[in-house]
Amino acid sequence: MKLTVQDLNSHYGPAHILFDIGFEVGEGEVVALLGRNGAGKSTTFRSIVGLVAQRSGRIMFEGKDVSARPTHEIVRDGLGYVPEERRIFTDLTVEENLEVGRQPKRPNAPHWTRDKLFSLFPNLGEMKNRPGGRMSGGEQQMLTIARTLMGNPSLVLLDEPSEGLSPKIVEQMVEAILTMKKEGVSIVVSEQNLHFARLISDRAYIIERGRICFGGTMAELDARPDIRDAHLSL
Amino acid sequence: MAFYVVQFLTGLASAASLFLVASGLSIIFGVTRIVNFAHGAFYMIGAYIAFTLTERLSGTFGFWGGIVIAALAVAVIGVIVEMVLLRRIYHAPELFQLLATFGLTLMVEDLVVLIWGPDDLVGRRAPGFKGAIDFFGQNIPSYDLFLIVLSPVVLGILWLLFQRTRWGVLVRAATQDRDMVAALGVNQKWLFTSVFAVGVFLAALGGALQIPRDAVHHAMDLRIIVEVFVVVVIGGLGSIIGAFVAAVLVSELNAFGILIFPKISIILVFLVMAAVLIVRPWGLFGKPEAPARKTPGLTVNPWRPLTSNERLAALAALVIAATLPLFAGNYALTVGSEIAISVIFAVSLHFLMSVGGLASFGHAAYFGLGAYGVAFLAKMAGLPMIVCLLLGPLLGCMGAAVFGFFAVQLSGVYFAMLTLAFAQIVWSIAFQWVSVTGGDNGILGVWPASWAASPSHFYWLSLGVAALVTIALRAMVFSPFGYALRATRDSLLRSEAVGINAKSIQWTAFVIAGTTAGIGGALFAYLKGSVFPDNLGISLSVDALVMVLLGGVETVSGAVIGAIVYKALNIWLVSQTDLSKLVLGGFIVLIVVVFPKGIVGMLEMLAQRRRKASPPGSPLLAKPIESAE
Ligand SMILES: Nc1ncnc2c1ncn2[C@@H]1O[C@H](COP(=O)(O)OP(=O)(O)OP(=O)(O)O)[C@@H](O)[C@H]1O
Ligand SMILES: [Mg+2]
Numbered sequence: 001m002k003l004t005v006q007d008l009n010s011h012y013g014p015a016h017i018l019f020d021i022g023f024e025v026g027e028g029e030v031v032a033l034l035g036r037n038g039a040g041k042s043t044t045f046r047s048i049v050g051l052v053a054q055r056s057g058r059i060m061f062e063g064k065d066v067s068a069r070p071t072h073e074i075v076r077d078g079l080g081y082v083p084e085e086r087r088i089f090t091d092l093t094v095e096e097n098l099e100v101g102r103q104p105k106r107p108n109a110p111h112w113t114r115d116k117l118f119s120l121f122p123n124l125g126e127m128k129n130r131p132g133g134r135m136s137g138g139e140q141q142m143l144t145i146a147r148t149l150m151g152n153p154s155l156v157l158l159d160e161p162s163e164g165l166s167p168k169i170v171e172q173m174v175e176a177i178l179t180m181k182k183e184g185v186s187i188v189v190s191e192q193n194l195h196f197a198r199l200i201s202d203r204a205y206i207i208e209r210g211r212i213c214f215g216g217t218m219a220e221l222d223a224r225p226d227i228r229d230a231h232l233s234l
Numbered sequence: 235m236a237f238y239v240v241q242f243l244t245g246l247a248s249a250a251s252l253f254l255v256a257s258g259l260s261i262i263f264g265v266t267r268i269v270n271f272a273h274g275a276f277y278m279i280g281a282y283i284a285f286t287l288t289e290r291l292s293g294t295f296g297f298w299g300g301i302v303i304a305a306l307a308v309a310v311i312g313v314i315v316e317m318v319l320l321r322r323i324y325h326a327p328e329l330f331q332l333l334a335t336f337g338l339t340l341m342v343e344d345l346v347v348l349i350w351g352p353d354d355l356v357g358r359r360a361p362g363f364k365g366a367i368d369f370f371g372q373n374i375p376s377y378d379l380f381l382i383v384l385s386p387v388v389l390g391i392l393w394l395l396f397q398r399t400r401w402g403v404l405v406r407a408a409t410q411d412r413d414m415v416a417a418l419g420v421n422q423k424w425l426f427t428s429v430f431a432v433g434v435f436l437a438a439l440g441g442a443l444q445i446p447r448d449a450v451h452h453a454m455d456l457r458i459i460v461e462v463f464v465v466v467v468i469g470g471l472g473s474i475i476g477a478f479v480a481a482v483l484v485s486e487l488n489a490f491g492i493l494i495f496p497k498i499s500i501i502l503v504f505l506v507m508a509a510v511l512i513v514r515p516w517g518l519f520g521k522p523e524a525p526a527r528k529t530p531g532l533t534v535n536p537w538r539p540l541t542s543n544e545r546l547a548a549l550a551a552l553v554i555a556a557t558l559p560l561f562a563g564n565y566a567l568t569v570g571s572e573i574a575i576s577v578i579f580a581v582s583l584h585f586l587m588s589v590g591g592l593a594s595f596g597h598a599a600y601f602g603l604g605a606y607g608v609a610f611l612a613k614m615a616g617l618p619m620i621v622c623l624l625l626g627p628l629l630g631c632m633g634a635a636v637f638g639f640f641a642v643q644l645s646g647v648y649f650a651m652l653t654l655a656f657a658q659i660v661w662s663i664a665f666q667w668v669s670v671t672g673g674d675n676g677i678l679g680v681w682p683a684s685w686a687a688s689p690s691h692f693y694w695l696s697l698g699v700a701a702l703v704t705i706a707l708r709a710m711v712f713s714p715f716g717y718a719l720r721a722t723r724d725s726l727l728r729s730e731a732v733g734i735n736a737k738s739i740q741w742t743a744f745v746i747a748g749t750t751a752g753i754g755g756a757l758f759a760y761l762k763g764s765v766f767p768d769n770l771g772i773s774l775s776v777d778a779l780v781m782v783l784l785g786g787v788e789t790v791s792g793a794v795i796g797a798i799v800y801k802a803l804n805i806w807l808v809s810q811t812d813l814s815k816l817v818l819g820g821f822i823v824l825i826v827v828v829f830p831k832g833i834v835g836m837l838e839m840l841a842q843r844r845r846k847a848s849p850p851g852s853p854l855l856a857k858p859i860e861s862a863e
Contacts, residue, residue: 049417075419087414089407099400100407101418151419 001060002027002155002186003048003079008057010047017043018210021057025155025188030181032197033190034232035207041190042084044207045157049074049081061155062108078109080153084160084190086144090133094124097132097143101150109154110183117146120176138169145176155186162196174199194232206231236370245489246482247378247447250385251277253481254440255458256465257392257474258433264409264472265429266324269647271335272315273437274459275342280308280438281450282350285357288445294361305439312434316427322827324426329593332650333783334826336595336776339455340819346452348813357445377446384443388436389478396474405429409472456772460658463651464503468510470520471648479518500662507655508640515643537790539712552701559690567689569805571761574696575754576801577794578703580781582750584793585707587782589716590743591723592642595650596657597751597778599637602770603660604630604752605759609677612759619683623756630752631745633660638744642737645726657775664767676766680759696757703750704794710746711790719743751778773815777804780822786832795834 001024008021018040025031035041047055050071059067066074075081089097098114105111118125121142127135132143141161148156161177162170177200181187191197197204197218204221206214208231214221221228259273287300315338323331363377396402408415408425416422441454448454465484469476484503491499516522540548558570583597607629611622637656641649664671671677686692710716721729722736730736759765768774777800785796808814829836 051413051417071413071416072419072421075417081417083414083417087411089410089414091410092403092407096403096406099403100415100420102400103419147418 001025002029002062003188004058004060005044005048006058006060008044008047008055008059010043010052011054012043012052016210018047018055021207021210021212023205023212023215025186028181028184028186029203030177030187030189030201032201032204033188033207034192034194034197034204035190036192036232039207040210041207042159043210045081045083045159045188045190048157049079051081075151075153076103078106078152078154080148080151080156082144082148082156082158082161084163086140088132088135088140088143088147091131093129093131094135094143095128097147098150101147103151106152106154109152110185111152112146112149114150117149120149120179121146121172138165138172141165141169141173142176149180149185153185155188156180158187158189160190160192162191162193170196192232194228236372240369240372240374241489241493242486243374243378243382245486246385247375247381248488249481249485250381251440251444252458252461252465252485253385253478254388254443255437256462256469256477256481257388258436258440259462260466260469260472260474260477261392261405261436262430262433263466263647265405265412266320266426267328268320268324268331268335269328269471269651270433271332271459272338272342273335273433273462274455274457275339276308276312276434276437277441277458278346278450278452278455279311279342280304280441281444281454282346282355282441283307283438284442285350285355285445285450288358297358297361301439301442304442305435308438308441309431309435312438313427313431316430319823319827320430321423321426326826326830328647329587329650329783329787330826330830332593332595332647333779334823336779337819337822337826339459340773340776340815340822342819343452343455344813344816344819348816350450350452352452354449354451356449360446363446375447381443381447385478385481389474392474401428456658460655463655464507466517467648467651467655468507468517470514470517472521473517473519476517476519500659500666504656504659511640511643511652516648537711552697555697556694559693564689567693568761569802571689571693571696571757572805573798573801574693574700575758575761576777576781576797577700578754578757579751579778580785580793580797580800581704581707581791582747582754583778584782584785584787584791585710585750586743586747587779588787588789588793589711589723590719590740590747592645592740592744593650593779594641594653594744594747594775595779596653596655596660596772596775597747598772598774599653599657599660599770600630600634600748600751601755601758601774601778602664602765602767603633603748604755605765605769606664606671606677606755607752608756608759609680609765612680613677619686619760623753623760626756626759627749627752630755631749634745634748634752635741638741638748642740642744654772654775657770657772661767661770661772664770671767674767676764678764680765681763682760686760692761696761699753699757703753704791707746707750708791715739715742776822780818780825783822783825784832786835786838788831789834789838792832792834796832799833 003025006022008018009016010018021044023031033041033044043052046052048059050069057067058065061074061077061079066077089100092100098117123139124142124146127139132140135143145158145161161173165173174196177187177189189197189200201218203217205212206227213231214227255273255277259270262268262270284301284304287304288297291297291300319334323334360377360380363380366373366375367379396406404415404420404425408422412422415425461484465477465480468483469480483506487503487506488499491502495501510518559567562570579601583594587593604627608622608626611617611626641652641656644652665673681687682692686695718734718739721734722739726736755769758769781796781800782793783796784800785792785794807817811817831839
């Protein structure tokens with residue numbers, strides 16, 4: 001397994017948010033984490049990369065338990081994270097944003113260069129020197145993914161990449177994610193949009209109020225409209 | 235005409251050190267969000283070490299090498315400080331960060347005297363820049379010309395460093411969002427350490443380059459840090475260009491201010507700073523900040539009025555305190571009066587800090603103004619004591635009204651820097667305006683009237699006023715005004731959304747706190763029989779902060795306990811050691827790192843833990859500093 005999460009519990013201050021979350025991602029797989037607003041998708045991702053201070057449980061990445069390690073070490077091991085809020089460095093140009101994400105080549109992961117990323121996201125190539133603060137939402141979404149890919153991750157956590165994007169940009173995003181998959185990057189993508197998830201994912205988990213309540217292939221999910229209707233708003 | 239040109243060039247030359255120190259402060263703040271009060275101390279150590287090295291090493295190479303080695307050595311000291319102390323408090327509320335670095339400053343002040351002695355040291359002249367250049371009959375030291383050229387060169391190097399290197403890109407990224415930088419695999423710890431090293435290097439270089447111009451002495455840290463605060467408030471914290479422009483502006487204002495108001499040249503700088511604050515509260519080149527981390531919120535206990543049992547206990551404590559004259563001697567009574575006055579001073583700051591969320595680093599200004607108010611009335615107008623006591627604090631009130639108006643335009647670290655700068659301005663006026671204030675000699679012979687002259691009577695008077703003030707401020711916490719003030723503290727935006735005029739509420743609180751401090755100062759003048767500039771000095775402001783901190787910022791009346799414990803300890807300590815600043819500074823650092831909730835906060839926490847037997851590792855109690863974020 002590429003990534004195994006077991007018994008993950010997280011708190012924000014006194015509030016208990018995640019309850020015994022568990023899921024798995026295979027080598028080269030694209031797995032969707034589906035759930036409504038506030039279900040705990042972002043918290044799950046943030047907990048995996050160590051951005052939530054109060055968490056417990058086991059997080060095995062490539063066979064090693066990373067749950068006690070600091071964020072930057074987890075990321076340097078090849079576990080990339082793309083935050084939902086994008087968090088572009090607004091004062092830095094596109095190229096400088098990419099520079100922040102740059103990490104050395106990794107033997108077991110595809111190697112990304114600026115040029116390769118500019119062909120994956122042609123829009124970015126046209127605005128290399130534009131400050132991040134003066135880009136559209138869709139362009140920022142591309143930049144935040146490209147920035148994480150500069151770290152040559154072998155697995156990427158993508159938090160709601162389609163959120164707030166126009167259908168045309170969403171199409172580009174699907175293309176890009178499929179290219180990443182083809183290159184060999186494993187991906188966990190959080191989504192509320194089942195149609196989007198269906199286009200890219202091999203399997204899906206559903207999270208509801210901090211608990212995993214379904215796990216299976218996309219076909220298995222389609223066979224259970226009751227679950228789909230109970231936990232996802234379409 | 236030539237004279238003015240030379241004056242202008244002198245100003246430009248003075249700007250060099252100021253710019254170096256201010257840019258270092260800005261760079262450190264940008265990434266770590268810590269306003270490093272100890273920056274002046276690093277500047278001073280840089281000057282001392284450079285003095286020693288340039289004395290030992292001979293020749294041109296020895297001199298310039300000595301300067302650079304001194305700055306590098308101080309940078310290494312800075313790295314140690316960062317790794318040992320600052321790493322523990324990056325997530326602490328900003329008040330604690332300010333205090334911890336201030337504690338460091340105090341320690342350094344005693345240490346340099348211990349190592350280099352108390353006398354001014356006059357350093358070597360720079361080889362190759364010993365002479366002066368004649369400019370239409372006026373002399374310009376060639377070293378000044380060197381400094382004038384140096385500043386833009388340093389500015390250019392910094393620009394290249396930040397724009398053209400990977401390190402610079404990472405620093406700029408971290409300035410905006412340090413967690414995201416970590417989430418991209420960058421080790422924040424080393425980034426912070428390297429930034430701190432660069433900032434400290436710049437400060438130390440500024441100090442080292444000063445030695446051919448000025449004597450090295452053990453008070454140069456406070457002088458520079460206050461000027462640097464003025465510079466970053468005008469230029470905008472975090473902006474290097476802003477530091478450059480404001481350093482030049484402030485230096486020129488000083489250079490020409492001397493000509494216009496020879497006695498109180500600082501007024502001119504103050505006027506410009508006030509103007510900038512009104513037009514651009516975040517400085518000429520600064521950016522408005524998102525509301526910063528607050529002074530700690532209520533993580534221990536929600537506030538509530540005292541129960542009737544607690545009221546009885548407080549009353550009993552007061553009665554017991556009132557029996558002191560029955561068995562104590564005159565010395566103990568004088569100490570008792572001083573402690574009671576400290577209580578007044580501490581609760582006044584506590585009101586501003588804990589209830590209003592406004593941590594003033596210059597509260598002594600209003601205490602001292604109250605004292606001077608009494609002295610003016612008693613000595614010049616010859617009014618009776620009771621009238622002086624009632625009217626004297628009005629000077630504190632007026633000072634608080636003027637400075638408070640500007641100070642509440644800002645919040646967080648800006649507020650802290652600004653209040654400190656204001657206090658220093660008041661101090662300079664008291665110190666420089668000899669014809670009115672007596673300058674360093676102070677005003678003597680402010681003796682109490684016969685009804686209050688005996689130590690026991692004066693003690694009862696002080697105790698009574700302290701009790702009244704504490705009760706009044708406490709009542710105010712639970713009044714509608716108090717609720718409104720707490721609302722502005724907890725969420726400025728939300729409070730304004732429900733129709734509270736936050737600025738005017740905060741201003742009122744500032745004036746109340748300043749007036750109350752003035753009452754303490756008025757009593758203090760009579761207790762000592764004299765008034766000196768020290769009565770509004772920085773160390774007194776810091777005393778007040780420590781008293782509040784020691785009692786617990788998050789409590790309603792912890793300051794009372796904090797003041798009693800601290801003042802008693804302090805009086806004892808001063809009688810025991812010459813190194814009281816070293817001990818005090820170490821003590822402040824210790825409280826911040828080990829007991830961030832203060833005495834009363836600790837007691838409440840223990841009591842609560844016993845009461846509820848809270849679950850082990852309960853998130854609220856497990857990590858006191860982190861959870862206070
Ligand atoms: N910083 C925080 N402090 C306290 N509670 C938080 C914080 N962030 C999120 N929460 C709470 O945690 C729960 C899960 O939030 P999370 O952001 O993980 O949901 P999500 O599934 O990503 O939702 P969305 O689809 O809206 O992004 C929510 O109830 C939210 O209110
Ligand atoms: Mg989310």
